[in-house]
Amino acid sequence: MADKILVTGMTGNVGNEVAIHLHKSSYPFVAGVRNVEKAQKQFEEQYEYVAFDFERPETFPNAFQGVTKMFLVRPPALANFEKQMKPVLDYAKQAQIQHITFLSLMGIEKNPIPPHYKIEKYIQKSGIPYTFLRPSFFMQNLNQAHVYDIKELNDIYIPSGKAKVSFIDTRDIGEAGAITLMELGHEHKCYTLTGGESIDYYQVADIFSEVLDRKIIYSNPAPLAFRRTMINRGIDKGFANVMVALYLTTKLGMAKKVTPDLEIILGRAPRTVREYTEDHRHFWE
Template sequence: MTRHDSDRSKPVLVTGGTGKTGRRLAERLTNAGVPVRIGSRGAAIPFDWENPSTWDAALDGVEAAYVAYYPDLAVPGAAETVEAFSRLAVKMGVTRLVLLSGRGEVGAERAEELFRRSGAEWTILRADWFFQNFSEAFFLDAIRAGELALPVGDVREPFVDADDIADVAFAALTEKGHERKLYTLTGPRLMSFPEMVHEIGAACGRDIRFTRIPVGAFVEGARNEGLDEPLVDLMRELFTEVLDGRNESVADGVEQALGRPPVDFSDYVRRTVATGVWNTAPAADTI
């Protein structure tokens, strides 16, 4: 496997380098001998999407970059921020840019449009919901507690493995042939939230329930947990607009990019059960 432009002395900037896909991508690059610069607020060279004054130092000397905007491309202003960052990257000599985008989000599609105009050799990864939402964030505490309550019914989504996304991102950053391509990344089948929760519970040997709740109750619960209002608005949009059936189809982006099928949810569940992460239920109150 050859690095694009064959220069392994220059680092790849991985924004969101401590997140689900960024962390996995950074590990793959490091294992392949590619220098990595983690783009996060706590990194040696701090990077903050909300503070453009940090961008120059993070991009200095970089050959390629993985662009994972936080918290989500659906939030107002995200597309313009990604455009400004991408143009600066090209101005500073970055030749390859890989954007992590969201499927079925109007804001994400706007960001993709502006991203293509950056002047770099771009690749766009348009991903569905991650399997890892059940084991690394968002839904983990609820799964451990035995009940996941969301304002969604039987709509079915082709959730995708974050490892598949990282594999495609790695290929796009280190191999030729992925320039100016948009890969829609999904898992191999459609599943509803109740079906996924049932499969996790069965694999764990636990009674884990799914409960549909009103949007208002969900939003109030998010606020009570301390989520900032922009994140609350984002969650409301995801569960009331994006999860309306618009994404009820599988795509072959993983196979296009890697020449293999995507990981199935059952394989992810078996792999994750072995870690024991779902068997740590919150401690019961004692008197």
């Protein structure tokens, strides 16, 4: 049977980039989405879509039909491993999936709290060949979660202190994900994916100021003030807590590591924060 990849998380940052790269490479894949019609309207119509929902096991047989590999993204809202993730992995084993590339988290091997830890361990135990991608902080958070502050208030409003971060572009993560599934040699590998340099948010603000041609500051709020602001804007308390926890790990220096893994997979240097800012400037103008 010819290889065919089931791409989950296609409506998100990284999954969408995986699909773009597979499509460019003419590699067969199907995008597993909760709402096929909505995805067809929002994304490329020429992609093949199939109904797939982690919480509806009745969607699994059709989604895995004719599939040999899988790009796995845990939907952010699904935190219960036993109920929401284990059934999919059990079905993947039953369907004799030959390779899973899983989008995990940087440093997860030492952090059993996020669900990604249990997912990694379970995949390893299942015997399915795997690749774990453990990326650093996404540059794209700046044109999504933080777009309002930068565009309207000229402020990178993030509680990360003076910590350095090895920012990574999700376009690079998606391309790496596609490559690990298209090429042999990535089985049973764990890659810590980072950008090529580690910089702090003051340096990021300077880059934004130069590219956007106006003064952008990094105000570095206290974590509780940040949490309060997010909740006042209507962000769910649970998600606000997750954001604070994430930035606390950054503040403690847990996102500063730079590795060669991404460059080795891509065969080129990772995109820089400046390249990312220039490519996405329309979000903040």
